Each structure stands twice: as C-alpha cells, then as structure tokens.
Amino acid sequence: MFQRFAPLVLLWSCIGTAAAQTAPAPAPAPPATVRVALTTSEGPILLELEKERAPATTANFLRYVDGKRFDGATFYRAMKLAPELGLIQGGLRNDPKKLFPPVVHEPTTSTGLSNTDGVISMARDKPGSATADFFISIGDLSSLDAKPGQPGDNLGFAAFGHVVEGMDVVRRIAAAPTSPTEGEGAMKGQMLAPAIRILTARRVP
DSSP states (O other): OHHHHHHHHHHHHHHHHHHHHHSOOOOOOOOOEEEEEEEETTEEEEEEEETTTSHHHHHHHHHHHHTTTTTTOEEEEEEEEETTEEEEEEEOTTOTTTOOOOOOOOOHHHHOOOOOTTEEEEOOSSTTOOOSOEEEEESOOGGGSOOTTSSSSOOOOOEEEEEEEOHHHHHHHHTSOBOSSOSSGGGTTOEEEEEEEEEEEEEEO
C-alpha cells in the first residue's frame, strides 16, 4: 500500500525542490535614509537625506539640524538660469559662531547621486570646504556632478538627498525678488531681497 503512493510522494518532493530552486531572491533593502522638515516663511519643505549613500554629508547636515543651528537661517540666493531651471541656496552664510569644521567631500561618482530636480547638495568653494550652506536644484543640473575626465576642479557638488514634499515652496522661493546690485562675482544679482527665513529644521520620525 505504501509503495503505491511512493512515486507520488517523490513527485511532490521534486516539485517542491524545483520551486525552491527557482524562487526569486528577495529584493535588496533600499538604502537607509532620514527625513528632515524645513519650516520656512514661504511654507514647509520635506527632505529625504541619503544616510547610507552619502553618510558624511548627511551626518554633517544632521549635526546642524540637531543643534538647531539652522533655526533663523535663511534662503538667501536664487539662481535663475531659465524657466524651471536654477537653484535656491540657503544656510548660515559663514556665521563663525554657528559653524562646525568643514565636511569631507563626497563626489557624485562615489555616492551614485546626481544634481537633478529637487536634489539637495552642499555649497562649497574648494573640495572639502563645505560647512553649513546648501542648495536645492530646480530642473536638471547634472552639469554640477563630478566629471573626473575634465580638467581643473572636476569633483562637482556633493548631492546628499532630495525634496519629498514642497517643491512648490522651492519654486516660490526661486521666483522671489532679487537685488540687482547685491552679491559678488557670479552671485551678483542673485541675492534674494529680502531673504526667505528658515524658521526651524527638525528630523521627522
């Protein structure tokens, strides 16, 4: 009697083994992120920062957030290259009383990120000089990514997150009036008048 069902049991065993061998592997977990809410005088902006892919840059930004050093800071610059193309820049404007030491530069070639629409990146002079000032891209600014094959300073700007909610606020800030005389060098004519206040910056659970 038991021998009669043995081939059937063996068949089900083989089917189960084959199914186990062909089952798709589980999808890898997405990179770890952390969210930060900027409350501005023009409305809220919700950021998602790349804690895993840009760890040093994200940790630097969170240090200012957790220390409440962005409270009372401003968005002070709007670069308008074309309709729906440009950036807004904010931060502490080199206030020596609030700055931490500069953060190591994490180029886009190492993080896999890109300066595209809604991406937040660190403002800097030379690589490794970024502190508390940052910008949010409007439109495709991948020209600001690292370009190792080009001469000169080709390390680009360190992208470390993106806007999840509030691009309407970003665009409203970008459309705000600028002074035709304020600013130095390439920033002349791009300084917001008046600057847009950052009321608070807080982590979001």
